[in-house]
Amino acid sequence: MTATPNDPIDDTANIQGRIDPAGAAGGGIVKIPAGTFLINGKLRMANNVRLEGDGPATVLKAGPAFTNNRGPAGGYPIVTTDGADNTTLMNFTADQSGDTLNGNVTGRLNEYVIDVRESMNSVVQGVHTKNPFTYSIAFVGGSKWCVRDSSTESATNGKYVELDGIHALNTSNGEIVGNVVDQRKGTDGDDGIAVHTYGAEDVHDIKIVNNNVRGGRHGAGIDLAGGSGVIYNIEITGNTVWGSPRGLHDAYYDGTKQIHHIQIESNSFRDNDIKSIGGAIDFERPVTYVTMANNTACNSGGYRLPAGTGNVNTGNTQSTAC
Template sequence: MTPTAALATGSTPVQPAASPGECTVSAATGSTGTNLYTVTAQPDDALDDTPGIQGRIDAAGAAGGGIVRIPAGTFIINGKLRMASNVKLEGAGPATVLKAGPGFLGNTGPAGGYPIITTAGADNTTLANFTADQSGDTLNGNVPGRLNEYVVDVRDSHNSVVEGIQTRNPFTYSIAFVGGSNWCVRNSSTQSETNGKYTELDGIHAMNTSHGDIVGNVVDQRKGTDGDDGIAVHTFGTEDVHDIRITNNNVRGGRHGAGIDLAGGSGVIYNIDLTGNTVWGSPRGLEDAYYDGTKQIHHIKVLGNTFRDNDIKSVGGAVDFERPVTYVTMTDNVACNSGGYRLPAGLGNTNLRNMQTSLC
């Protein structure tokens, strides 16, 4: 059987087409505000554009919502942008760049970290069509609080949409959903390119949250040597993570992690749907891991994914459920040049029609 996404050696595989980009588990719609607030700050002039953009966000929020539109160009961010409820922050595409400037490390966000932008409890928000560049290639991001907030930080918010966002040069997680619920990230991309500067550079990270969709994204945490998990679903402390759909993504995990990681602990991970993803060139395709406890992962669907050219060629190189799990349905996946599958016997576990071949 020929796997679904052809891959030339050293190239990025063709991204599988997303199912009409729908946020079906989260039902997230984001902002419904329609009044337009155009950012008039001058791009490409090396001056700090944080006040000009934040002022437009605040004005839209104070009026009950709206669209804050940023034109193409590079806008220097020395502060930390903070969303308001019912606001959409929209660029003109990848050519709209929000870039951490030389003063970026001189202040922190509301949770003590270094986000380009955070929702920080704002509800009904949309972030769309821009590049968020944390400048981790030129700044020294090894500072206290580095992992307190993230490049694009959706935190303690409800009904949040992230779409058409590119992240570059991170020194922390790239796109993260922390707390809150009903969020969707689609048609976005992350990239990690640094070498020997950082650890724990996850691409898309969901922590202590629920009812989310991760749909049709391109995640590449291995352009450099510092990258970690491509997509991580993570419990931290005793809170559960559940009801998350991860589908039609194209993922390469970094050398410190895996393509997709279910990172359990004192909270439980359950009701996770992993369908139709292509995971390639990673140390391992899909794995479970435990950091701060031993709560059991359960009710996981692993259906119709392709695992190719991953580092580990033995059992567990494609999918590795190392510890006891229950109600895991693993069917109709393809592993080529990626080792095989490990799923321990357990209540409700199903392991059917999973193919393994040495050639892709």
């Protein structure tokens, strides 16, 4: 790689110039060493390519002209799969520079810091995001993906809204495992982890397991955001949700399709803001086949699960102090 880290020169073309031929050759590994590399364009993955840094010290950082250029879906990703299959993003930091740039631009919510879009067999591992002005790690459409051992954080104050950490939108067969999500270092953050159907597409067969999550001031730790499509077959197990406005919440934006077949077991809810019913887990509308079992809540309120076909509410505990 010929790009020089830690200088003011845009490195987009240099890195893209390695991704493209690797894809054309049928696949390969593009390695990026430690250091900060300025990205004023948008990196687009190719089929069967792995983009791999040297750990958190490899930083892909939005440069001063980053908002002058939009990605293929009209937004501002640092990296997008843009329909490429069998891709891996691993071992680097993606810094969108929302603390220094004005990210309140047209298309801000069209694409995301790490944007896995309409792709199959996608892996995000050991990727750390910071200074977002949009969602941090998002899976849009596509199927068969996972994000693990990664982190997000939102630390700005009074600049942005709708800063979700990990967001699964109109997608299926995914895993969110072992991540650290903190959307409340500043006041702008929204949901820590969101599973979201928008329009008529369903979202289903997603595992949310063993994550440490703090949702931001505008959202919840984990949000099931329903619409005209259905959310179903979601496993939420072994997570710690802390310091959030509320722990787990259902919400509806563009429709009223019923959420169903949700398994919520052995999670810990700690020191969340709402201290009354629903502070830990809150289903406000009718749901069916929801199992809510063996969760613990301390200083976080309690649980709300309406009566419904197949619903199970058992073994959940609540205490006023942690």
